[in-house]
Amino acid sequence: AQSVTQLGSHVSVSEGALVLLRCNYSSSVPPYLFWYVQYPNQGLQLLLKYTTGATLVKGINGFEAEFKKSETSFHLTKPSAHMSDAAEYFCAVSEAGGYNKLIFGAGTRLAVHP
Amino acid sequence: GAVVSQHPSWVICKSGTSVKIECRSLDFQATTMFWYRQFPKQSLMLMATSNEGSKATYEQGVEKDKFLINHASLTLSTLTVTSAHPEDSSFYICSPWGLENTEAFFGQGTRLTVV
Numbered sequence: 001a002q003s004v005t006q007l008g009s010h011v012s013v014s015e016g017a018l019v020l021l022r023c024n025y026s027s028s029v030p031p032y033l034f035w036y037v038q039y040p041n042q043g044l045q046l047l048l049k050y051t052t053g054a055t056l057v058k059g060i061n062g063f064e065a066e067f068k069k070s071e072t073s074f075h076l077t078k079p080s081a082h083m084s085d086a087a088e089y090f091c092a093v094s095e096a097g098g099y100n101k102l103i104f105g106a107g108t109r110l111a112v113h114p
Numbered sequence: 115g116a117v118v119s120q121h122p123s124w125v126i127c128k129s130g131t132s133v134k135i136e137c138r139s140l141d142f143q144a145t146t147m148f149w150y151r152q153f154p155k156q157s158l159m160l161m162a163t164s165n166e167g168s169k170a171t172y173e174q175g176v177e178k179d180k181f182l183i184n185h186a187s188l189t190l191s192t193l194t195v196t197s198a199h200p201e202d203s204s205f206y207i208c209s210p211w212g213l214e215n216t217e218a219f220f221g222q223g224t225r226l227t228v229v
Binding site: 043094102104 | 209
């Protein structure tokens with residue numbers, strides 16, 4: 001079975017500050033890992049994904065995440081927050097080897113203040 | 115990215131009525147369709163998985179007779195919420211998957227409010 005834990009349901013940062021959203025996963029098989037962003041009343045947009053290869057993954061809008069197998073983590077970071085980054089962020093895991101159902105974390109709401 | 119069209123984006127219906135939500139994959143063939151549900155301030159939970167031309171597989175706790183899924187073509191799947199109740203009010207999101215896909219794509223979601 002797979003599961004995802006996102007530490008911190010709410011994170012607040014100042015504009016220009018570092019963004020760090022935490023994600024830990026549990027999986028008995030090699031995982032695929034994803035970060036999605038959701039704006040109010042909208043679907044999900046993929047920020048980045050890890051499947052195989054390089055463990056540091058760069059995504060859109062300046063976000064990146066690092067897959068650390070030893071820590072079972074896939075934390076999302078951005079060096080400098082922008083007001084437009086305020087949204088809900090979901091970490092998700094699926095079984096490797098193709099697309100299977102996604103298991104989502106509870107989500108982290110990011111607030112960015114001036 | 116792939117184009118996924120989900121309609122309606124929001125709907126309000128009376129208790130006891132049925133609501134149909136459509137999900138179309140506009141530029142790829144969706145052999146599989148995943149339907150998720152998201153309650154306010156909660157995460158997305160998979161409701162069911164359907165393969166084109168086959169019956170859907172429902173997750174534990176999801177009533178198959180209440181949430182009817184039709185996946186008759188490779189570009190269209192529908193979710194019908196039958197005899198809707200206020201507790202069915204939620205955000206429903208589809209995610210079609212094609213054999214050529216390497217990532218998941220999602221519809222824009224449907225906000226269902228049952229009054």
